[in-house]
Amino acid sequence: xNPSTAICAAKPHGDPHVTDVWFELLxxxxxxxxxxxxxxxxxxxxxxxxxxxxxxxxxxHQVRGLSNFxxxxxxxxxxxxxxxxxxxxxxxxxxxxxxxxxxxxLAPLDTDxxxxxxxxxxxxxxxxxxxxxxxxxxxxxxxxxxxxxAYFSERSSQVRNTVTRARKKLDKDxxxxxxxxxxxxxxxxxxxxxxxxxxxxxxxxPEPFPAFIPSLCRLAADMGWLRLGILExxxxxxxAQLWLVSSGTAYIVKLAYRQEYAKRTVGSVLTAHLMxxxxxxxxxxxxxxxxxxxxxxxxxxxxxxxxxxxVAFNRSHPRGFVAAVxxxxxxxxxxxxxxxxxxxxx
Numbered sequence: 001x002n003p004s005t006a007i008c009a010a011k012p013h014g015d016p017h018v019t020d021v022w023f024e025l026l027x028x029x030x031x032x033x034x035x036x037x038x039x040x041x042x043x044x045x046x047x048x049x050x051x052x053x054x055x056x057x058x059x060x061h062q063v064r065g066l067s068n069f070x071x072x073x074x075x076x077x078x079x080x081x082x083x084x085x086x087x088x089x090x091x092x093x094x095x096x097x098x099x100x101x102x103x104x105x106l107a108p109l110d111t112d113x114x115x116x117x118x119x120x121x122x123x124x125x126x127x128x129x130x131x132x133x134x135x136x137x138x139x140x141x142x143x144x145x146x147x148x149x150a151y152f153s154e155r156s157s158q159v160r161n162t163v164t165r166a167r168k169k170l171d172k173d174x175x176x177x178x179x180x181x182x183x184x185x186x187x188x189x190x191x192x193x194x195x196x197x198x199x200x201x202x203x204x205x206p207e208p209f210p211a212f213i214p215s216l217c218r219l220a221a222d223m224g225w226l227r228l229g230i231l232e233x234x235x236x237x238x239x240a241q242l243w244l245v246s247s248g249t250a251y252i253v254k255l256a257y258r259q260e261y262a263k264r265t266v267g268s269v270l271t272a273h274l275m276x277x278x279x280x281x282x283x284x285x286x287x288x289x290x291x292x293x294x295x296x297x298x299x300x301x302x303x304x305x306x307x308x309x310x311v312a313f314n315r316s317h318p319r320g321f322v323a324a325v326x327x328x329x330x331x332x333x334x335x336x337x338x339x340x341x342x343x344x345x346x
Contacts, residue, residue, distance in 0.1 A: 107309025
């Protein structure tokens with residue numbers, strides 16, 4: 001039996017960030033003008049697995065996976081049903097097309113996924129020179145036992161005491177409220193407006209694609225993923241967080257609060273409230289902070305893994321060959337500097 005066919009019996013994972021609707025959302029709301037997206041079926045046994053690729057005017061000599069700064073992970077829509085032969089043929093076609101690209105870049109990737117190993121081999125089999133590189137750290141938590149109480153008891157005493165004291169003080173304020181929006185309707189539209197207002201009044205940079213987050217909220221509501229938390233004080237929203245929940249994992253997408261309310265710990269209170277919601281109501285067993293090594297993430301998620309990318313160089317393209325030489329030479333030089341192999345010489 002073909003190994004790839006045997007693996008087709010496995011279930012696809014339920015990460016919203018590698019679904020057709022996610023890639024369609026990126027295509028329609030978060031790409032630069034002139035970008036071209038192509039969709040390729042690399043599935044086996046009639047079971048589709050779509051790989052979305054991207055080319056932009058800014059990088060005309062590069063093919064990329066359809067991802068950007070909104071993407072915590074990239075890959076095919078069904079990691080379990082990849083046909084490695086189809087993937088190799090695709091990479092051969094890209095390498096030999098008339099306006100052949102110099103490089104292919106696929107990122108950010110889960111190094112434990114089947115796609116990471118399969119894509120690396122398929123690229124090499126198709127004649128590309130490959131290397132991988134660090135993208136960012138990803139902090140997460142795996143719950144040892146069900147229930148928010150058990151999870152919260154494992155957090156540091158500083159976090160527990162700070163959140164508990166802040167919540168008690170807020171509960172005494174009659175203007176305090178928290179809402180978690182999950183479905184479509186007028187309340188969601190108001191919550192999206194509230195989220196946008198808080199985000200724009202926080203320390204965060206303005207969204208480069210303003211339509212993306214509102215569209216994601218509506219899509220997530222339709223798909224059953226949405227957990228949009230809004231904390232209000234003094235008659236206005238002062239903290240807001242966008243989470244997605246799917247297949248037992250809670251993904252923390254965006255968070256913000258008005259800085260003048262920082263001393264009242266509104267951000268941490270809302271985080272704790274949503275943690276309790278997704279653990280006790282949604283039965284989430286994994287909490288995923290997605291992108292970056294921000295220090296506050298360690299308070300809630302003690303585990304860390306890396307997301308990496310694959311870059312492939314087209315040796316038959318002048319730009320690709322030069323880029324490969326520079327990349328390989330740079331890595332060798334860094335390795336020499338890091339290991340300092342000559343320090344022990346007389």
